[in-house]
Amino acid sequence: MEIKRINKIILLLVVLFFYGCKEQNENQNPAPVIQDTQTKKSHFELQKKVSNNGNVFQYADMIFEIKSKEELYDILINNDEFFTEIILDSPDLNIWYYKYNEDRIILLEGNDYYGSSFYAYHLINNNLFYLGDFTIQQLNIENEKPYKKEFEINIEKDKVIIQALLNGKPSIKNAYKDHVNQIRKKDLSINPQIVGNLAVKWLGKYHTTLTNDKKSTDSRDTDTVELIIKKDSVVFHVDRYWGEYNYLLRASEVENGIKLTFDKVLDGDVTDVLQKTNDFGRLFFDGKNYYWQCPYLDMYYNNNNKKYVLNKMK
Structure with a gap:
């Protein structure tokens, strides 16, 4: 009888030991957290044009003018001329203007029959920074409708992320380093009188x-x-x-x-x-x-x- 009692005590101790180890392991290895992988929506909102007269694009708070200077083009923003000096061979020009708080993203589009070239700029505190350029092609335009183009734009740390959507589907995505290439502005305030x-x-x-x-x-x-x-x-x-x-x-x-x-x-x-x-x-x-x-x-x-x-x- 004494031996059976000792065996029961040993068995109880073994069970308690394994139960304690299991509880300790569970505390050391919590269940994994499931991250939200849904695509981020754009913080920047596309602004609606008030009017468009040739190469002048007017919005509620901004006026953009694409100005030809020989073979180069500069941009005037609320009468301030920025020397962008870009070459545009496209017959049709357009401005995409996005706003989020004090930040402005400007996409200058040169559109021809088979696609568009985009030049991206960041305007903040009346300073203009060139981000980069990209192209959206549609080589089979004769057999399909023109793409419906949209852009989702966000700023992450020191980069501007521009995601293009064609017919609602994600297409080209670019990440541009910000505040690097500042565009020179024409100084008209020399000795103002x-x-x-x-x-x-x-x-x-x-x-x-x-x-x-x-x-x-x-x-x-x-x-x-x-x-x-x-x-x-x-x-x-x-x-x-x-x-x-x-x-x-x-x-x-x-x-x-x-x-x-x-x-x-x-x-x-x-x-x-x-x-x-x-x-x-x-x-x-x-x-x-x-x-x-x-x-x-x-x-x-x-x-x-x-x-x-x-x-x-x-």
């Missing part, structure tokens, strides 16, 4: 078209004339068939208007008219339209005390 602070209502780009030959139907005889007003500078810009020029103007706010005079040449030609007058007149608003009375324009385009109606882009 602004007396006092101009009211916010005057800031923006004003433009019209003028010609020296009113009988001509040739578009090459028509100039685009712009007045670009910022908080620290006013620039007179003329874009002609054979070239362009920019003058920095002095500005002071007067009753219901702005008085303008010539200050210096930023680039381009010095016209003969400048030797006769430096008076760039007065910009004013009548409650409905913006008008510009400008002796310089009168002399250059052979007009007589004309009020030029200007279109304003904020």
Whole structure:
């Protein structure tokens, strides 16, 4: 009887020993955590165009202009010119504008028949960084509908991730190192000559078209004339068939208007008219339209005390 009792005690101790080991192993090896592998959605939202006039793309908070300079193209963003200097052989140009908080992603698309080339940029705090480029081809376009293109964009640490979707399916994915290639911006605020602070209502780009030959139907005889007003500078810009020029103007706010005079040449030609007058007149608003009375324009385009109606882009 004593031997049986001892055997039972030994058996009980063995059972307790193995049970304790099992519990310890379970504590050391917890069940694996199942990770969510679902594809991340884009933090950046595609913005809707308000208008599109040629190479000018207007949004609620941004105006983009793709500007041709010989064989190269630069980008103007809210009147700030960035020297992107890219080559675009495509006949159709487009802007994809994405926004997330203070970050802006801009995809410049050159579209031809068999595909599109994209140039990606990151705009933050009015600084523009080139990310890189990629191509989406559709070589069998004759036998299928054009792709429906979408992009999911995220920023992860020091990289911008751009995932292309074609007809809703993931396609090309690129990861670009950020804040490396900063694009140089044209400096138009050299010794700005602004007396006092101009009211916010005057800031923006004003433009019209003028010609020296009113009988001509040739578009090459028509100039685009712009007045670009910022908080620290006013620039007179003329874009002609054979070239362009920019003058920095002095500005002071007067009753219901702005008085303008010539200050210096930023680039381009010095016209003969400048030797006769430096008076760039007065910009004013009548409650409905913006008008510009400008002796310089009168002399250059052979007009007589004309009020030029200007279109304003904020």
